[in-house]
Amino acid sequence: MEAYEIREVDEEFEGVVRTERERPTPGPGEALVRMEAGALNYRDVAIASTDFSYPGEELPMIPLSDGAGEVVELGAGVDRFDEGDRVATAFFPDWVDGPLTPGDNRRSPGGNMDGTLAEYVSYPAEGLVELPDYLSSEEAGSLTCAAVTAWTALVEHGELTAGERVLCLGTGGVSTFALQFATAQGAETIVTSSSDAKLERARELGADRTLNYEETPDWGEAVQEMTESGVDHVIEIGGQGTLERSIRATGPDGEVHLIGVLTGISGEVDPAPILNTPLSVRGVSVGSRGAFERMLAAMESEGIRPEIDRTFGFDEAREAYRYVRDGAHQGKVAITFD
Amino acid sequence: MEAYEIREVDEEFEGVVRTERERPTPGPGEALVRMEAGALNYRDVAIASTDFSYPGEELPMIPLSDGAGEVVELGAGVDRFDEGDRVATAFFPDWVDGPLTPGDNRRSPGGNMDGTLAEYVSYPAEGLVELPDYLSSEEAGSLTCAAVTAWTALVEHGELTAGERVLCLGTGGVSTFALQFATAQGAETIVTSSSDAKLERARELGADRTLNYEETPDWGEAVQEMTESGVDHVIEIGGQGTLERSIRATGPDGEVHLIGVLTGISGEVDPAPILNTPLSVRGVSVGSRGAFERMLAAMESEGIRPEIDRTFGFDEAREAYRYVRDGAHQGKVAITFD
Amino acid sequence: MEAYEIREVDEEFEGVVRTERERPTPGPGEALVRMEAGALNYRDVAIASTDFSYPGEELPMIPLSDGAGEVVELGAGVDRFDEGDRVATAFFPDWVDGPLTPGDNRRSPGGNMDGTLAEYVSYPAEGLVELPDYLSSEEAGSLTCAAVTAWTALVEHGELTAGERVLCLGTGGVSTFALQFATAQGAETIVTSSSDAKLERARELGADRTLNYEETPDWGEAVQEMTESGVDHVIEIGGQGTLERSIRATGPDGEVHLIGVLTGISGEVDPAPILNTPLSVRGVSVGSRGAFERMLAAMESEGIRPEIDRTFGFDEAREAYRYVRDGAHQGKVAITFD
Amino acid sequence: MEAYEIREVDEEFEGVVRTERERPTPGPGEALVRMEAGALNYRDVAIASTDFSYPGEELPMIPLSDGAGEVVELGAGVDRFDEGDRVATAFFPDWVDGPLTPGDNRRSPGGNMDGTLAEYVSYPAEGLVELPDYLSSEEAGSLTCAAVTAWTALVEHGELTAGERVLCLGTGGVSTFALQFATAQGAETIVTSSSDAKLERARELGADRTLNYEETPDWGEAVQEMTESGVDHVIEIGGQGTLERSIRATGPDGEVHLIGVLTGISGEVDPAPILNTPLSVRGVSVGSRGAFERMLAAMESEGIRPEIDRTFGFDEAREAYRYVRDGAHQGKVAITFD
Incomplete structure (x- = not known):
């Protein structure tokens, strides 16, 4: 063969x-x-x-x-x-x-x-x-890999309910499935990208709000403000220094779902904000x-x-x-x- | 005043x-x-x-x-x-x-x-x-009263997820809110009524399937068959002899949410089928x-x-x-x- | 062989x-x-x-x-x-x-x-x-069979915590394992039997309180009184007319774990008290x-x-x-x- | 006054x-x-x-x-x-x-x-x-403050069950309450300290194993080995560079409960091991x-x-x-x- x-x-x-x-x-x-x-x-x-x-x-x-x-x-x-x-x-x-x-x-x-x-x-x-x-x-x-990861994070671990707020970083496989599943369960969704065309497509797939992270580099703060108290879930797929902003975007009792060991969660993280909010950071393994x-x-x-x-x-x-x-x-x- | x-x-x-x-x-x-x-x-x-x-x-x-x-x-x-x-x-x-x-x-x-x-x-x-x-x-x-009851049953107790199946008995207040909330969380919904006009309206509100219980008096069995293994949730609002049929409609690990102390859950119930499936019957108090x-x-x-x-x-x-x-x-x- | x-x-x-x-x-x-x-x-x-x-x-x-x-x-x-x-x-x-x-x-x-x-x-x-x-x-x-049933009821489904109250009906296999597991998780335990000798042994195994159901036929009411608001869990192993008393013994948000398809949950049950408390009755299948x-x-x-x-x-x-x-x-x- | x-x-x-x-x-x-x-x-x-x-x-x-x-x-x-x-x-x-x-x-x-x-x-x-x-x-x-923090971490969030393994860092207030609550719920407990006298007292309070962290500076690895697959819960009360070792001590689906905003969770943390195990790090706020x-x-x-x-x-x-x-x-x- x-x-x-x-x-x-x-x-x-x-x-x-x-x-x-x-x-x-x-x-x-x-x-x-x-x-x-x-x-x-x-x-x-x-x-x-x-x-x-x-x-x-x-x-x-x-x-x-x-x-x-x-x-x-x-x-x-x-x-x-x-x-x-x-x-x-x-x-x-x-x-x-x-x-x-x-x-x-x-x-x-x-x-x-x-x-x-x-x-x-x-x-x-x-x-x-x-x-x-x-x-x-x-x-x-x-x-x-990608769909089961998104489902496990939001539904099996995250026990997502209608009305909760989900931030999906980027428009790759996991984030796009997460957007679709969160929309199906009645959540309010926010998607980030550096491409306005991709954000347009994300809105067609159900995104309630979108953020161009090149235009809004401090998107963690921006999400915190637009949601008043922070989101309930972040699909954190890694990248240069994103984790601190993801934590910033998250509200009390929220969860940052860490995904994508391979793309590299680069940089180190100060744990203090995890305590101050308080929230949890959880590794997801498909x-x-x-x-x-x-x-x-x-x-x-x-x-x-x-x-x-x-x-x-x-x-x-x-x-x-x-x-x-x-x-x-x-x-x-x-x-x-x- | x-x-x-x-x-x-x-x-x-x-x-x-x-x-x-x-x-x-x-x-x-x-x-x-x-x-x-x-x-x-x-x-x-x-x-x-x-x-x-x-x-x-x-x-x-x-x-x-x-x-x-x-x-x-x-x-x-x-x-x-x-x-x-x-x-x-x-x-x-x-x-x-x-x-x-x-x-x-x-x-x-x-x-x-x-x-x-x-x-x-x-x-x-x-x-x-x-x-x-x-x-x-x-x-x-x-x-x-009615909306909070439906929400508590399905979401707070029932931890409803997309893809689960929900049977709503009738088209009264609690059942209609349950239909709307289940639809919003991506569940598959079945509604019963004796009125085809009400079933038509239920479909407009999101019901995936409907059953006229006068035409199908043995709706418990009918639901069991149409779902292959029974539903995950029943909104049981009481009535003459409905509980046994609700239990029949329910699948393994399913939940019958008992609602409506006042309309009368009439008749007594044989607990054996609760064990055989096995499922749970839960009283909901708003x-x-x-x-x-x-x-x-x-x-x-x-x-x-x-x-x-x-x-x-x-x-x-x-x-x-x-x-x-x-x-x-x-x-x-x-x-x-x- | x-x-x-x-x-x-x-x-x-x-x-x-x-x-x-x-x-x-x-x-x-x-x-x-x-x-x-x-x-x-x-x-x-x-x-x-x-x-x-x-x-x-x-x-x-x-x-x-x-x-x-x-x-x-x-x-x-x-x-x-x-x-x-x-x-x-x-x-x-x-x-x-x-x-x-x-x-x-x-x-x-x-x-x-x-x-x-x-x-x-x-x-x-x-x-x-x-x-x-x-x-x-x-x-x-x-x-x-018996130990896994007791564990599943109290821990996997029941999410038992220290300080909760567990009523174990009788001193057979499932009830005795339930007594031991409930004791190990810091629960307060009550055991019923018609034999004072067995109740004595149950106390050695950790029972905090015991009830001779021949001396106290209305043990559901007695348990309700001795706990002030009812127990959190009942290990209901079946028997003539016990289920109504088990429900009576249970407090708000409590669970009656129905066990023992074969010994016969005899008699039928009025669902009204399930709603009034409210509580749940759950079938357990090992x-x-x-x-x-x-x-x-x-x-x-x-x-x-x-x-x-x-x-x-x-x-x-x-x-x-x-x-x-x-x-x-x-x-x-x-x-x-x- | x-x-x-x-x-x-x-x-x-x-x-x-x-x-x-x-x-x-x-x-x-x-x-x-x-x-x-x-x-x-x-x-x-x-x-x-x-x-x-x-x-x-x-x-x-x-x-x-x-x-x-x-x-x-x-x-x-x-x-x-x-x-x-x-x-x-x-x-x-x-x-x-x-x-x-x-x-x-x-x-x-x-x-x-x-x-x-x-x-x-x-x-x-x-x-x-x-x-x-x-x-x-x-x-x-x-x-x-301390007791409610330990209870919330292990029981309300952590849903601790008998047989799970809990690592308590040090012998301060939160850790000692955590040791007592974990023992009461049937968990296996490990306590660290630099004082053998305190470890002796911890054993009297229920600790199954103890570790002098001056004698075993790499206690994260030591706990990983003694438990074969890591613990289910860590009570992480902060201190110089402890978080990386706590994460190392934790097994799949385990939780590191971050406590003690004020004593200082010093140093930054590499998130990669959170993903590899996978586990979660959760901030606890009393x-x-x-x-x-x-x-x-x-x-x-x-x-x-x-x-x-x-x-x-x-x-x-x-x-x-x-x-x-x-x-x-x-x-x-x-x-x-x-």
Whole structure:
């Protein structure tokens, strides 16, 4: 079968190489999935092009965590699926539900096990979710990491309710899903970007207010003022010195959801304002399969579709990597596999 | 000032009498409110016309719990409000927030203290909420009991999330607010009624599915089937033998929110199905002032307006009582005070 | 290997027959456990001797849900355990953690799949928990159903805190574990029984107050009075007309945890008091593997040991059944397998 | 009456001056309390001796937040208490229960309103809690700030359960209450100190493990190792560079409760480890009156008494300040008023 491998790390993704591999046979507890689409996250860019290294990572490795396809063969002992079922991969195939425990050993596709950028993937059946019909493969293949992260932060941890206020930093994948989920749950949303065009699109997706952070560099203070007492949730996806402003934007009992280990939460933070407000800063590590399933139920109920910025063909994988690295996209960047 | 008193209980509300009372002077901790509108709940009908008696009730008493108006005078020690503020009454003026405790002594206007059906009401300032501008007095005056009950059930207790399924029994005040709040939080909603016209209106208000319970008397089973595994929440407002069907409609870990002590949860219930599913049946007792305030923030954020079926003038109070008793309304029945 | 089968249902357990079966071979995802001890629950008595029938039950079937032993062989694809690990069976082997979903198909040993009363059991590896060293096999083999039920009710659902008040009905397995867990979390505990000797033992296990329900038949009212405002939790294990008294004993925001589908929650219940207080009645259906693991951590931290009333040998299984049926025990009745 | 005033800030507390003031008359909504005992917190030391300034602070001001006494006179409109009731002051007299809102205006005795170091205090009746009989005035007068902070962190926010692991930094007031509450709820506790004698006393109070941080400077790593996967809660009371080690000591889904704005959380923090684990860092701001009342119920149920290191007489207030500043105490430092 056709697949990509990361063979070496380099800044131009020359180490991401298209290759032939033997089509895998599903082992006990696994399902063989014919992949139809996948998507890129900053994590994937960092793994392929920076010195970021996943715990337990070994090259060569098939990249990407996100993917959707069709079950075509079942390994021994699998009764969760039938052949023909449409499925997507969960980010942590061993984390079924409930709190993350040390026992969930945190293998993750495209991180420390083979990922989804291949024609066929043999995946732990416990780590697959069944897809609703209304989502295309391209849409379903872009949920694994970013959408589940946004859902886990706001709903599973954050217990978001209607009327609360959510600040989404930027217009990347996680922030855009967060905007859509917050809108679906009746929250008031504020989105930041340096691009007025992206802010316009964010308003179409439900943003109640937008802020151009180049025009308003002190957006933390600006959000504090426009909300009178600060927001209840911040989707903090990292970046140069943003965390202090995020904390500034947050009100009493609010939560700053720290996301995106790889893009770099740069700079250090003074904890005093955490105490003064008081608020909490919480690290979010994607989420469980159960969270993924509850999110799909919510998406189907509300008719939410992922915002796909651009779709690349299977033979354009390197271009897709470079496009995500350059950071000009809004929402998700997908790859189709036909 | 003008006011109504319940002097005697009778089926035709002849004991609800318009009268003159001295305009009250706000005591320490109280605010004097010039009332602009109020609304009726079944509770008010039961108090005035049946042998239902509120704990601590003493006649004559000014009726009604719901009301909105303007603060016109402040008693000693009040700094929560300024004169001119628009406010509504909380159902339990002593229950500020957090869990209900025996210390919240459960006095309630129109139940065991004078209510809102008067030109002026001197009310504990801690038991008033400030109103958002977008609500008319008529709208704001119909929230105290029914809206806060629906919000408390679904959001404060029920921790409703997008994608969950909510069954609202009937189209009265609580059920209609529940439909609106569930819709605002991204839930999938099912409404029952015996009137196709009301079901049509429910769909306009956001109901995803509707069921005419005369056409489908076994609606518990029908809901179980249409949702495959049962709903997550039922707004159970009582009635002949509904509770068993509500339980039947509910899925694992679901909640039946029991509302409406006064309309009568008639018949007894076999607890076995509670265990078999398993689910919970929870009594809801309106809610705290904090819940009222959080609900107002959500309503304002989503632009939710109460569904007012009909508005009566101050001089038509008895007609309003009879209209609610006859039960043909959808949403709320208001009284304006000018 | 040696095993028991339920071949027929009869009141004297003559249908529970000792037999030879072929030692099972662990399939994919399974672990072979050499059983060392098990325990009986009322459920097991009902399955073997009454017309109670488990959904999907087929005879002959090896009985019992509770059991502990040693992993002696691993099926394909199992990496959760090593040979030699001491384990116990989870009641629902497919329910890992989080809320119960329709997808957790609710097979359960001794209910609708072969149980633990055999020398060897091949069990889904995902449905086994590793045991702390301090528990004997006899102790560890008596946790699966009753202990996890008590833990789930009070801690996972009930979010019990120090200072809350817990009423435990009777001194059977679930109630005794509930007493121990409530004591460990700093709650104030009340235990009922008709036996002063058992109440004396309950006080040794931590009960703060005890009530002989034959001397105080109106114990619901008595508990309401002695606590001033009612308890926060009731462990309601069923019985003739107890539920109304349990509800009477409960305070505002309290929870009645309904347990014991099989012993019969007899009689019907008037829902009005649920609304008046208000409180909730919640069905409890044992719990997840995650709940079992968190319970074991708590037990180890506090040094909690199951209260074993009596232990029978493998050849005395029918006597054990009759002993549990007769209901004179306190805590658990175990069977050892050597 | 006799009272102390802070007139000037100086390092030796010469600005804390004993004086005569007119005995206050309770205004509407207030109760006059004859104070019997109070206690000092680092906050009080910082207010009197450093450039720390409370928002809204104005000198001269009667110092201290903690205090207990007897209600001797009721202002207009007060029905929560009777004369003769024993009460303690809540830290935020306007925060009744539920989440902290901007509306709770955060006046606090000894911070921006007159405090408890006086023979008589007229206090908002909504901000007083009734005391259980078993506590002496000295004990009850040392709960307002430190005990409610520890309870709020672990129980109200942290939802501590039996079997969870709690790391308490040091042996001051908050940490010692945290140790006692965690022990009462069945948690496994670890305490750090530089004094073996204090660690010995901590073990008597329930600490399961202790660590001398001078002997083990890398205690974050040591705790991570001794617990295998990190603790569930840290009571982080501040100090030079402790926060990074606290984060290191914490496991997945764990919480670092940041306490003690005034002692200084010095140094900045790298947020990356928050994401990698993932965990949350939460600021704690004492707690509500409702939290205080629930804590008292738990204390009474478990017979918990504050650990009083030393008690000073009313005329020794400056010595008490200096003693707390020097930091050699364990638990609380009290002042009696007779």
